[in-house]
Amino acid sequence: MSVSSIYVHWPFCKSKCPYCAFLSTPLRDEQLREVAEQRLINDVKFSVERTNIDTIKTIYFGGGTPSLMSAKTVYEIVNYLLDKYPFADDVEITLEANPATFDKQKILDFKKAGINRLSVGIQSFCDDNLHFLGRCYDAHQAVTAAKIASGVFENFSFDFMYGYQGQTLQDLEHDLQKAVDFGCKHISAYQLMFEENTPFYRKLQKGELVELSEKAEVEQYNFIESFLSAHGIIRYEISNYSIPSFESRHNLAYWRYDDYLGIGAGAHSRITIDGRKHEIINQRDIFAWLKESDSNTVERNQPLTDTEQLEEIIIMGLRLVDGVSIDELKAKIPSELIDKLFTRVPFLKQRGLVLDNDDKIQLTNDGLLKLNSVVEYLCDTLGEK
Ligand code: SF4
Numbered sequence: 001m002s003v004s005s006i007y008v009h010w011p012f013c014k015s016k017c018p019y020c021a022f023l024s025t026p027l028r029d030e031q032l033r034e035v036a037e038q039r040l041i042n043d044v045k046f047s048v049e050r051t052n053i054d055t056i057k058t059i060y061f062g063g064g065t066p067s068l069m070s071a072k073t074v075y076e077i078v079n080y081l082l083d084k085y086p087f088a089d090d091v092e093i094t095l096e097a098n099p100a101t102f103d104k105q106k107i108l109d110f111k112k113a114g115i116n117r118l119s120v121g122i123q124s125f126c127d128d129n130l131h132f133l134g135r136c137y138d139a140h141q142a143v144t145a146a147k148i149a150s151g152v153f154e155n156f157s158f159d160f161m162y163g164y165q166g167q168t169l170q171d172l173e174h175d176l177q178k179a180v181d182f183g184c185k186h187i188s189a190y191q192l193m194f195e196e197n198t199p200f201y202r203k204l205q206k207g208e209l210v211e212l213s214e215k216a217e218v219e220q221y222n223f224i225e226s227f228l229s230a231h232g233i234i235r236y237e238i239s240n241y242s243i244p245s246f247e248s249r250h251n252l253a254y255w256r257y258d259d260y261l262g263i264g265a266g267a268h269s270r271i272t273i274d275g276r277k278h279e280i281i282n283q284r285d286i287f288a289w290l291k292e293s294d295s296n297t298v299e300r301n302q303p304l305t306d307t308e309q310l311e312e313i314i315i316m317g318l319r320l321v322d323g324v325s326i327d328e329l330k331a332k333i334p335s336e337l338i339d340k341l342f343t344r345v346p347f348l349k350q351r352g353l354v355l356d357n358d359d360k361i362q363l364t365n366d367g368l369l370k371l372n373s374v375v376e377y378l379c380d381t382l383g384e385k
Contacts, residue, residue: 001272002054004088005253008077009264010066012036018134018203021195024064024265037073039290040264041299044077046064047263048084051271053105056081057088058250061115067097071109072186078114091157092117092249093233099145099173101138107152112309117155119188119248120145124160124173127179133161133192134199143178150182155246157186162220163212164192167224181229185246190239191217203361218369238319238368255316257309257332264287266299268310276303277312310337311379314361320328321365323355337382344381348374 012027027033059081061074070176078093093111094117095141107118124130127139143160149156158179162172179187194201194211203209212220225235233241239257240248243265246355252262262269262282266289269280285290289297304312315322329338333360345361348354353374367374 001259002052002379003259003261003271004053004055004057005250005260006048006053006056006059006081007250007257007260007262007267008061009067009262010036010061010063010069011265011289012039012068013063013065013313013321014068014098015134015136018199019192020063021198022315023284023286027068033068033070035308036290037069039292040069041073041076041080043263043289045081046297047261048081048215049060051261053085053261054083054087055088056091058092058253060094061084061093063096065098065101065121066095067101067106067110071106071113074110074115075113082114088237090096094119094248094250096121097145097149098136099142100135100197103147104152107148111152112367117152117157117248119157119186120149120161122146122158122160122175122179123165124171125175126167127296129164129167129171132164133164142163146182146184150184150233155186156184156312157184157188157242157248158184161189161190161192162224165212167220169220172223173219173227180233185233186240186242186248187233188240191221221369222365229264234322238371252320253355255320257316273303277307277309278303306334306337309333310341310382314341314378315375318361318363321362321368323357323360325360327359340381340383341378344378348377364383376384 009023011024012033013024014302015026016024053373056064060077068150074095093115095115097121098121122142122145123133123135125139125142130138130142146158160175176187194204200209204211228241230233233243235241236247237251240251257270259271262280265282265286266284267282271278271280277301279302280298281293283297283299313324313329314330347366349356350368352364355362363371363374
């Protein structure tokens, strides 16, 4: 099977947000940026040479904060790929951007470099909430960034965070209303998680921060869905909403368990080799990755068992409102394993967590709210890997 989605990881940010567990580190100086950009270009060339790529449908520059990269490097990567492979007519090329890292000229340059979708990590338009989250910009800068994004791109997305102390439903409404006013067609709304080894996690342990009650989290989650759907922005994944046809096609490739190539420090790939899906993970140490000039950055490359694949299909696919198609499942996984999984579906249907649909395993709103428990319950029956 050939790969048609490529993820390029830029592992640097302006500063490290106190809740963030992504593989990223503050960018110390200009010289480091130049070295890292050259390293990333080399890694793109090295990685695609070793991958069976047919037509490119999506490219995603993620991070980290890839808007810290120069537009010249983005141009070089996109054009290298364009010279080598056909691009689909509707190719989606996304770049993640942090409001503190760009002005209008830079965004215009990214567009000229081939970017046709911008994903801006706004997180909030409220000063107090940005301050609480430790973001490196204020509400005024967030509004300026939103204006620039909406002025340059038709296809742009805003990320927001919810589910943390001090944030009210009015704050959330203010954030979402502004996004709607800017004509935003895609919104990602992520609940704040206290990830281990982050400053926020340590503060939680010391009692300096508190988690929201489950009731308050559910109230916010449902508020986001009903506010956005009233504006025609429909939930299609547990944390993602869009006007129909503006879904993130790159991320859909992950959730639908298609093959994809991840390039850069710590990036993951799922690639079918000789009929079996392989899990490939790159070197996670950013500075060790930087030092490797053109060598192999893969830290792990192993075939997944049928059970592991089925688990991954369930973990990723049940995030989608559309769920997992049973026909597609049958095309990928031996029927004995699927039958095992199905023994647990009737119980979930009785509990109102899975919809009564014979073609798909599709969660109800309640099921999505209890996603982790549902996935654990289903996968628990699969036993040995
Ligand atoms: S900007 Fe994004 S990737 Fe960078 S530290 Fe903050 S949350 Fe993490």
